[in-house]
Amino acid sequence: MSNEIAAVWARVSTEPQQTLDSQVARSKEELEKRGYVIPPERVLKVDWTSLDLLSCPQFQQLRHWVVNKEIKAVCVFDRDRLQAKAVQRLLFLSDCRDNQVEVVVCQGPPLQQDSDGEWVEFGLAKSKEISVLRAQQGSRDALRERATVKGLSTNNHAPYGYDFDESHTRLVVNANWETRSLIINEYLKGNTLKGVAKELQKRGILSPKGREYWPEPTIFLILKDSVNYGEYRALRRESVEPISRRGNTYGKSSSKHLPGIPLTNIVVERPIITQSQHEWIQERLAQNKRNASRNGKRDYLLRGMIYYQGDNLRYYGQDIRHISWAYKYYHRGKNGNPRAYLPGRKIETQVEAKAREILTCNEVVEHELGFAEAAIQESVSKLERELKRLDRKSNENINAESELVNLRIHGKVSDEAYDRQMVLLLAERRWASEERERITQRLADLRKKSVSLVSLDQLRQQMADRLFSDKFADRRFVLEALNTKVIVTTEGAIEVEFTIGGDENDGGIVLSSPLNACPRYSVVLFCSPPVGYPIVGKAIGSPSSKLPPSCYPLA
Numbered sequence: 388m389s390n391e392i393a394a395v396w397a398r399v400s401t402e403p404q405q406t407l408d409s410q411v412a413r414s415k416e417e418l419e420k421r422g423y424v425i426p427p428e429r430v431l432k433v434d435w436t437s438l439d440l441l442s443c444p445q446f447q448q449l450r451h452w453v454v455n456k457e458i459k460a461v462c463v464f465d466r467d468r469l470q471a472k473a474v475q476r477l478l479f480l481s482d483c484r485d486n487q488v489e490v491v492v493c494q495g496p497p498l499q500q501d502s503d504g505e506w507v508e509f510g511l512a513k514s515k516e517i518s519v520l521r522a523q524q525g526s527r528d529a530l531r532e533r534a535t536v537k538g539l540s541t542n543n544h545a546p547y548g549y550d551f552d553e554s555h556t557r558l559v560v561n562a563n564w565e566t567r568s569l570i571i572n573e574y575l576k577g578n579t580l581k582g583v584a585k586e587l588q589k590r591g592i593l594s595p596k597g598r599e600y601w602p603e604p605t606i607f608l609i610l611k612d613s614v615n616y617g618e619y620r621a622l623r624r625e626s627v628e629p630i631s632r633r634g635n636t637y638g639k640s641s642s643k644h645l646p647g648i649p650l651t652n653i654v655v656e657r658p659i660i661t662q663s664q665h666e667w668i669q670e671r672l673a674q675n676k677r678n679a680s681r682n683g684k685r686d687y688l689l690r691g692m693i694y695y696q697g698d699n700l701r702y703y704g705q706d707i708r709h710i711s712w713a714y715k716y717y718h719r720g721k722n723g724n725p726r727a728y729l730p731g732r733k734i735e736t737q738v739e740a741k742a743r744e745i746l747t748c749n750e751v752v753e754h755e756l757g758f759a760e761a762a763i764q765e766s767v768s769k770l771e772r773e774l775k776r777l778d779r780k781s782n783e784n785i786n787a788e789s790e791l792v793n794l795r796i797h798g799k800v801s802d803e804a805y806d807r808q809m810v811l812l813l814a815e816r817r818w819a820s821e822e823r824e825r826i827t828q829r830l831a832d833l834r835k836k837s838v839s840l841v842s843l844d845q846l847r848q849q850m851a852d853r854l855f856s857d858k859f860a861d862r863r864f865v866l867e868a869l870n871t872k873v874i875v876t877t878e879g880a881i882e883v884e885f886t887i888g889g890d891e892n893d894g895g896i897v898l899s900s901p902l903n904a905c906p907r908y909s910v911v912l913f914c915s916p917p918v919g920y921p922i923v924g925k926a927i928g929s930p931s932s933k934l935p936p937s938c939y940p941l942a
Contacts, residue, residue, distance in 0.1 A: 391422070391423055391424065391459040391460070392423070392424055392425075392426065392429060392457070392458050392459060393418045393423035393424065393425055393429065393458055393459060393460035393461065393462060393491075394425070394429040394430070394431065394449060394452060394458045394460070394461045394462070395410075395411055395414040395415060395418070395425055395429065395430045395431065395461075395462050396414075396431050396433075396446075396449055396461055396462070396463045396468060396469075397410035397411050397414065397430075397431065397432045397433070397463075397464065397468070398410075398432075398433045398434075398435055398468045399433075399434055399435075400435065400436050401436065406464075407432045407434075410463075410464040410468070411430055411432065413464055413493050413494075414462040414463065414464060414491075414493055415462075417462055417491055417493045418460065418462050418491060421460070421491070423459065423460050429452075429458065431445045431446075431448065431449055433445045433446070436638060437638030437639075438470075438471045438472055438516060438519060439472065439475075439638065440469070440470040440471070440472070440475060441470070441475055442638075449461065450479065450482060453479075453482050453483055453486055453488050454482060454486060456486050456487075456488075458488060459487075459488060459489065460488060460489040460490070460491055461483070461488060461489075461490055461491070462490075462491040462492075462493065463490070463491070463492060463493070464492075464493050464494055465492065465493070465494045465495055466492050466495055466498065466508070466511065467515050469512075470512060471512060471515045471516045471519055472512065472516055473509045473510075473512040473513040473516060475512075476508055476509070476512040477505055477508065477509055477512075480498070480505055480508060481505070530621075530622060531622065531648070533621075534621040534622055534648045534650060535648060538650050538651075538652040538653070539555060539650075540555060540619070540621055540650070540653070541621045541622055543555060545558060546558070546567075546609075546612055546614045546619075547563055547566075547567055547595055547609060548560060548561060548563040548564040548565075548566065548567035548568075549561060549564065549614065549655070549656075555653075556652055556653055556654065557653065557654045557656070558614065558619060558653060558654070558655045558656060559656050560656050560657050563595075564657065566587070566592050567609060567615075567659065568659050569586075569587070569592075570583055570587070570606055570609055570610070571609070571610065571615055571659050571660060571668070572659075573586055574606075574610055574668060574671075575660070575664065575667075575668070577853065577864050577868070579675075579860075580603040580606050580607060580675075581603060583601075583606050584600065584601040584602075584603060584606060587601045588600055588601065607672065610668055610672060611644070611669070611672070613647070613649075613665065614655055614658075615658065615659050615660050615665055615668075616658050616659070616660050616661055616662045616664070616665045617655045617658030618649055618651075618655070618662075619649075619650050619653040619655055620646075620647030620648060620649050620650065621647060621648045621650055622645060622647055622648050623644065623645055623646075623647035624642045624643065624644060624645065625642065625643045625645055626639035626640075626641070626642055627639055627641050627642065627643045628640075628641065629641035670870075671867065674691070674867060685704065685706055685712070686859055686863075687704030687712065687714070687731070688735045688738075688739075688859070688862060688863060688866070689702075689704075689714065689731075689734065689735055689738060689866070689871075689873060690703075690704055692738075692866065692871050692872055692873055693714050693729065693734075693873040693874075693875065694872065694873070694874055694875070695716055695724050695874075695875045696874050696875060696876045696877055697722060697723060697724060697877050698718065698722060700716065700718060702714040702715060702716050702729065702875075703715060703717070704731065711730075711731065711732060712731035712732070713728060713729060713730055713731045714728075714729040714731055714734065715727060715728055715729075716728075716875070723877065724875070724877075725877075725878070725879035726875050726879050726881070729875075729881075734873070734881075737883075738866070738871060738873060738883055739862065739865075739866070741883050741885075742865055742866055742869055742871065742885070743854060743855075745869065745885055746850055746854060746865075746869075747854075767830060770826050770829055770830050771830070773826055774823065774826055774827075774830075777819050777822055777823050777826070780815070780819055781816070781819050784812055784815055784816050784819065787812060788809070788812050791805065791808055791809065791812070850865055850868065853865050869885040869886070870885065870886040871883065871884070871885055872884040872885075872886070
């Protein structure tokens with residue numbers, strides 16, 4: 388062979404590697420020995436980390452040369468510079484064989500371009516792929532061990548608004564903390580992600596990358612971070628292959644959000660919100676995703692809020708000639724839903740009226756909150772009396788111990804009796820201490836759940852600007868803030884349920900949260916009954932419910 392054109396393929400897979408030039412020099416030397424000519428434009432040097440080499444633009448160019456017979460040979464420093472995926476390597480070697488292109492390897496045994504040689508290359512590529520995957524898994528295991536065993540951050544990258552101290556066990560605030568606080572408080576007030584971005588741009592605050600406009604995903608990630616309520620978590624994201632690629636990307640260009648591993652030994656200075664407020668933000672973000680405008684051709688006020696009790700499936704909105712609308716239930720086959728069709732305008736008007744009543748009707752809230760407050764105060768009084776009784780027993784225990792020691796000093800009690808009585812006294816003292824801790828914790832929980840009409844006034848103030856607004860966004864926000872749920876029962880009745888304060892099964896009202904717990908107009912304060920009282924809470928429209936007429940089921 389003489390004066391035939393050949394190409395050089397040089398690749399590194401990690402940043403520290405600096406061997407591209409040496410690979411090219413060795414490959415040129417080998418090709419020149421065989422009489423090939425290597426033009427500069429036929430030398431390909433690539434930094435590619437993914438196992439999927441077919442997505443690499445430079446490799447696609449090399450394959451184009453092979454298929455179009457523009458080259459007669461291609462040289463690589465080592466066979467592992469080719470694809471690590473076995474099937475992809477077989478495809479490339481098959482293209483080279485079909486187009487009579489010689490594959491030259493500088494290091495290691497030469498390639499056999501017959502059918503038996505392809506199977507050998509398949510085995511070598513498969514072993515390389517397995518070794519790479521094992522190394523990646525080992526790296527993941529080492530990161531997890533660093534977090535779970537050593538309690539350290541896995542990347543030492545502090546969240547926006549914070550910096551690690553020298554020991555990497557404390558997050559201290561920096562100049563961006565005020566911006567982070569502004570983002571979270573604006574969202575708590577009811578602003579959207581786009582609205583928060585516009586507010587930051589209006590104030591001239593630059594994004595973490597120095598842009599004038601804040602991308603919504605950046606704000607979303609800040610709102611998702613548990614650091615906001617004082618808990619730092621490691622391994623909250625994992626790089627993954629995207630389901631569908633957008634643009635010219637390769638490898639694990641997408642990410643998956645994970646719950647993360649809480650690192651309790653890392654202290655966070657000045658948490659911005661409470662955990663209950665953080666949970667409310669997460670629920671609202673999830674709700675916004677479910678009810679995004681891209682998921683429907685028209686905005687429906689009660690989208691995703693109407694359920695059939697029989698199977699918990701949601702109703703969907705249906706436009707009627709662009710004049711009216713309705714909410715319809717669809718289920719393949721018959722399942723006994725007596726009200727599969729709901730008039731949209733009527734049901735929305737009734738639900739909005741109930742939402743306004745729950746925020747403005749003093750009779751409803753005073754009745755329920757007053758009874759709940761009485762239950763809490765009675766429980767608190769009983770626990771305080773129990774604490775006083777424990778104090779008296781503790782004093783008696785101390786006096787008994789002093790008297791026993793005095794008797795022992797004067798020789799009026801034997802050693803055996805002294806030891807036996809001392810063990811009993813210490814056991815009683817330990818029990819009293821544990822009982823005191825338990826009662827103190829219960830008291831603290833009850834006082835946190837104590838409800839007053841002051842909190843109702845605060846809720847009304849937050850809703851004041853939106854409660855009687857005609858804007859769709861404000862009307863929707865009020866219903867979402869009350870966690871509205873319209874239930875069509877199996878008997879055909881329609882019930883509206885408001886849950887203020889997170890999950891229905893959550894135990895109490897969180898006054899610092901934008902919401903409180905109020906399912907079906909009845910305030911639920913306890914997961915288990917307080918001392919001497921049953922659980923507070925009556926279903927709407929039940930015979931025993933003594934509520935104003937406005938609090939009964941929808942017609």
